[in-house]
Amino acid sequence: MSHAQKVANRNIVFIGAFIVVWVVSAANVFTVFDVPLQEATGGSGAQIALALTIYQTVMALFGILSGRIVDKSGPKMLMFVGGAIFGLGYLLTGFVTSVPLVYITYGLMAGAGNGLMYNPAINTSLRWFPEKRATMNGVLLAAASIGGIILSQIATQLNHHFGQKGFVYLGIGFWVLAWLAGAIMSPAPANWRPAGYNPDAGPTGRVEKDFTPGQMIKTPTFWLMIVILAFCCTAGIMMIGKLTSIAGSQLYGAPVGDVSALSAIATTTSIYVIVNTAANLVGRLSTGVFADKFGEIKVLAAILILTIVSLLGLSVSTSPLLFGIFLCLLGASFGGVLVVFPPLTSRQFGLKNNGVNYGIMFFGYAIASLVGPQIASLLAVPGATGLEAYRTVYFTAAAVAAVGLVLVGFLFRIDKKHQERLHALQRQQAADQAEPTQNQAEPAQS
Template sequence: MKLESKRWLILIASVIINLCIGSGYAWSVFAKPMVALLGATAAAVAMAFTICNSVSPVTMITGGRLVDKFGPKWVIFGGAFLFGGGILLTGYTKSLTWLYLSYGILAGFGMGFIYSCTIANTVKFFPDKRGLVAGIATAGYGTGSIVVAPVANWLITNYGVLAAFKILGISYIIIIAVLSQFIMTAPEGYKPEGWNPPAPTVGSTVTGVDKNWNQMLADPMFYVLLTMLFVGAFSGLMIISQASPIAQEVIKVTPATAALGVSLIALANTSGRVLWGWISDKIGRYAALTVMYIIAGVAVLALTSVSTFGGFVVATMLVGLCFGGVMGIFPALTADMFGPKNNGVNYGIMFSGFAIAGFFGPITAAKVKMASGGYTQAFIIAAALSIIGIILTQFLRYRSKKAMEAKMIAEARM
């Protein structure tokens, strides 16, 4: 099979693998049963989701280095046992400490190892469709809860929450380990037959310069991008982690109806990764991000006055759509800004913005609920952050435009 055809097979395998590790987005389905099981507060139980998302960037960075040594196939294979094993061991939870270690740390580490391989490696196979393919690859991550939320809810209802974790954990180990064998390493500087990269233009995010992680950290624009990722992920992670409890407590729907809402949010999350990835290839990353921040800010602010399930679904799906777009665009944006060569490690470091949001997003919603009895203040905080995202995007857009103009003038004088 030609490499041109193999790259699509690798993309398909990567999407299904990401579907498995993306099941973490269905956490809100497990939240209330785990609160009841452990007799703990919602904030204490939500910390497991927070830990999982906080530790995964650590192994994303490490995973990028291991890929250089062992190749993505075997890093993903090992990650299958970390992630699936963590979910399986969660099925034996009797305390918050065990929950944090199994679901939070072990599954989080496995998630990071796997995600670092499936995203960075796949993007290297598609320099001609970087935004679209980054969106498709990350879409698998968002699809996880579409499939898992109703399945998990059924398993919890019929067998209990601990049995649900055990069944899912074993399934993940098998699926990811098998599909890892279809992954291969992207050749250095790979270009599809007959395709040549376009020259960078004024306003483009593409620098044409490969930077390693040291050089990236020395660039002030890295920290602007990091903050933009944090802002883009904050509202999405806050809603995703608390969607089921919010629907049940504020809109007063049943757990099954709330699980449907979680699946619809995940559908929007998934669609956003592909849609905005494609749009960003057409109109540019910065223009696409600006529109996403505006939509997300308006939608999350609308949640302060929503009283029907239909209104809740529309608003949260819009948040999910934009959150998915941010997560779909940033692997490509990182490669555009700092080059594709070191994108495995570079995006792993950039992903720490997601980890920070993974800590503050869910915990903000839980703390606000505990202090005020509602979520209104949390929604207002998320809307305010979206405004910051718009400002930073325009600042970076302006800086990139000026830098490209200066470069073109210098080249013209040579």
């Protein structure tokens, strides 16, 4: 296969991965069907919401399994199997009549299908684009932001016309799209590089050692990174889960916990969801470019600094404009976190086993998914309005981000020392290779 053919092939593979990430962003539409699911099952809002927690946990678990498979066998089979399970999970959710069935069809089945597809789609693309991993990962994750916007509108219309049965149409569509994407996805050849690519050049370059999962989890770097991932994501996930409630209480006078008051202004506060999603999209597209240019760890530090600034800004925002500005900063910074971590994981621990390695690393995100919403729920002041309502929530999330920033400093020092050792080894190897050449030239001069 010629180089030109490989380049063309990797672009087609990328399109397939983009479709997959767009499809699995459908987790965002689950809350659209909250009321019909409560009516169909007789469950409470909290009971239905637990299905989303199960979904995210199962997704993380199956991400490890799929990572091991994609490292050995490629993505195609995973797209077919995962697409079928994911689509079927959504389809069957359209017929559930009890809360446990929601946990099975949506939480277990759709979550497993997501885990089988998401991680392999990301890692397959990274292997085809080693020269700009973060940039391409940013474009891929932008598909999730775009999907969240488009699919939420589709789901709203389906809910309006069909209620719970809207899940059936979504499931069929997701199943078909996942299979179409799988048909055009293929793994990159081992150690494939585009012409002219020098992996040791630039701020993100290094000689890669391929760590097995067992070797990776024994390193201090892994534990540092997984904690940093959790701390980076906590504030963003907190805001996503409670954004309309936070805006309603802080800006529009609806008391914390007053469901009827918050529902009455839901149309007004929903605009902030769109603002946050748009900022998230911009953050994902831009972060990858910066990470490829300046290095992932430096960009992580910038993300956490922006997170702290935005949270402190939100804590004093009394106008929709000021609230929107700092929300944009937070949304953009949160959007960049998952752009940085897949290429950072492959750079630290190698590409060979990155599918399963990043699947394990992704548990940092799962931890944040559990902690973030709890911070907002437990620390909000019941019945309060204005700045008092969520001030403690902002300060706590900012403190978490500050600890994360300190940990990034340690990670930077570890990485810097490691690269210095690698460069010293490279210089020594170059000198050893040059010495025999000099010795062979000496007799000719005598």
